Structure formats: C-alpha cells, structure tokens
Amino acid sequence: MKTLLVIxxxxxxxxxxxxxxxxxEAAQVNGHAFELADLAQEQFDPVLREADEPNWNDPEKVYSEDVRREMQRVERNDATVIVFPVYWWSMPALLKGWIDRVWNNGWAYGARKFPHQRVWMIGVAGGLPDSFAKRGYDTAIQTQLDVGILDYCGVRERRLQLLHGSIEGDDYPTQILTQARALGAEF
Ligand SMILES: Cc1cc2nc3c(=O)[nH]c(=O)nc-3n(C[C@H](O)[C@H](O)[C@H](O)COP(=O)(O)O)c2cc1C
Structure with a gap:
C-alpha cells in the first residue's frame, strides 16, 4: 500500500x-511503500486563515494552494499513518493545524469523506497507561481522535495506538521502538 507517513x-x-x-521499516518488509511528510521540517503553517475557512454552503470551495498541495499528497497515496508526541493528552498544535486546514469541509467530511479507508494514528506518550487511566485521559483521547476525527471523517480501518512511557517508563526507547516495529509488521 502506498502510504503517507506524517510526522x-x-x-x-x-x-x-x-x-x-x-x-x-517493518511495514516495508510486507511491501508497503511510504512517502514522508515531516510537517515541522517542511515548516507547515498550522494556522487556519480565511482562505481555508470552510464555507458550509459550498462543499466545492477551493482552498489555499498550500492546502490543495497537502490534499494532493494524501490523494496520491492509499493510506495515512500519523506519528506524533502526545502533548496535553492530545496532539501537537502543528498536527492539529494540519487537520484543521487540510481535513476540510467537502474533502474529509460533509459532502465527501477522507480519501483513505485506512488511517492509523500513533502517539508517543511520556506517561504510563496507569497515569492516563487515573483521570480518564485514555478514553478522552480515544473519543477525541479516533471517534471525533477518524470516525467522523468516515475512516473505516482506523486505529489510535499510544506508545506509553517515553518519560516515566524504564528502558523506554527500546520498548517504544519494539512496539512501533510490531505495529508496522501488523499494518
Ligand atoms: C508541550 C508538551 C506537552 C506534553 N504533554 C504530555 C501529556 O499530556 N501526556 C504525556 O504522557 N506526555 C506529555 N508530554 C511528553 C511527550 O509526550 C514526550 O515528550 C514524548 O512522548 C517524548 O518523545 P520525544 O522524545 O519524541 O519527544 C508532553 C511534552 C510536551 C513538550
């Protein structure tokens, strides 16, 4: 599968x-091919300005050139995988802004749904599962990202996977990278 890998x-x-x-690397072994979208390195502007504001009465609205380029990048692939650090029990503003601007009305929701059936979100979290569960952050992030974004945009093969313990855990890098590799093999 041709896959857009968003970091x-x-x-x-x-x-x-x-x-x-x-x-x-693990997914490539099974024949998947990747196009990398490194939003920070590319200096993607996450602020939604007037040009990209949805017009609820016009699903055919033509968005800014930047956004159209991002849409084309998605469209020339068959799946999306998004890897991000968990910030404030959610995604970084950079990624939120990519979704605000690119996953727009008439393209990802509304008259049309997101072009890919398969979208996986992989969040690297400083805390361990217990600290997420203690205050309900585990279900909150699931509801917000998996239901609120992926399901809302009609993504059928969706998945939100958190890789926990980058700060709190022992031997964290090894465990997180092992889990990431296992996910790639499963993709
Ligand atoms: C602004 C900010 C907010 C963060 N919020 C959370 C959080 O809510 N929960 C959590 O578990 N870790 C949080 N962290 C820790 C990041 O998830 C952690 O830096 C990341 O998992 C480590 O991976 P990295 O080395 O790739 O940055 C936060 C980090 C930053 C910089």
Whole structure:
C-alpha cells in the first residue's frame, strides 16, 4: 500500500521520529511503500486563515494552494499513518493545524469523506497507561481522535495506538521502538 507517513515533531531525531522509522521499516518488509511528510521540517503553517475557512454552503470551495498541495499528497497515496508526541493528552498544535486546514469541509467530511479507508494514528506518550487511566485521559483521547476525527471523517480501518512511557517508563526507547516495529509488521 502506498502510504503517507506524517510526522509531527519538532526534531527528526526524536523518539517519535525513530518510532516512525521503526514502523516504516517493518511495514516495508510486507511491501508497503511510504512517502514522508515531516510537517515541522517542511515548516507547515498550522494556522487556519480565511482562505481555508470552510464555507458550509459550498462543499466545492477551493482552498489555499498550500492546502490543495497537502490534499494532493494524501490523494496520491492509499493510506495515512500519523506519528506524533502526545502533548496535553492530545496532539501537537502543528498536527492539529494540519487537520484543521487540510481535513476540510467537502474533502474529509460533509459532502465527501477522507480519501483513505485506512488511517492509523500513533502517539508517543511520556506517561504510563496507569497515569492516563487515573483521570480518564485514555478514553478522552480515544473519543477525541479516533471517534471525533477518524470516525467522523468516515475512516473505516482506523486505529489510535499510544506508545506509553517515553518519560516515566524504564528502558523506554527500546520498548517504544519494539512496539512501533510490531505495529508496522501488523499494518
Ligand atoms: C508541550 C508538551 C506537552 C506534553 N504533554 C504530555 C501529556 O499530556 N501526556 C504525556 O504522557 N506526555 C506529555 N508530554 C511528553 C511527550 O509526550 C514526550 O515528550 C514524548 O512522548 C517524548 O518523545 P520525544 O522524545 O519524541 O519527544 C508532553 C511534552 C510536551 C513538550
């Protein structure tokens, strides 16, 4: 499957970047091919301005050139995998802005649905599962990202997977990279 691999981390050498590489390497063994979208390195502007504001009465609205280029990048692939660090029990503003602008009315929801059946989101989290469960952040992030975005945009083969313990866990990089590799093999 031709897959757009979106990374939303300020540093390519980060654990998040390494997890994306581990996922990609394992998936390539099964014949998947990847196009990389490193939003920070590309200096993607996450602020939704007037040109990309949805017009609820016009699903055919033509968005900004930047957004049309991003849409084409999605369209020339068959699946999307998004790898990001968990910030404030959610995604970084950089990625949120990519979704705000690109997953727009008439293209990802409304008159049309997101072009891909398969979208996986992989979040690298500093905390362990227990600290997420303690205050309900585990179900909150699932509802927000998996239901609120992927399901809302009609993605059938959707998945939100958190790789926990990048800060709190012991031997965290190894475990997170092992999990990322296993996910890639499963993709
Ligand atoms: C602004 C900010 C907010 C964060 N919020 C959370 C959080 O809500 N929950 C959590 O588990 N980790 C949080 N973290 C930790 C990141 O998830 C952690 O930096 C990342 O998993 C480590 O991977 P990296 O080396 O790729 O950055 C936050 C980090 C930053 C910089």
């Amino acid at each position: 939303a981390h300020p540093r390519r050498s980060s654990l998040t970047g390494q997890a994306a590489d581990a996922f990609r």
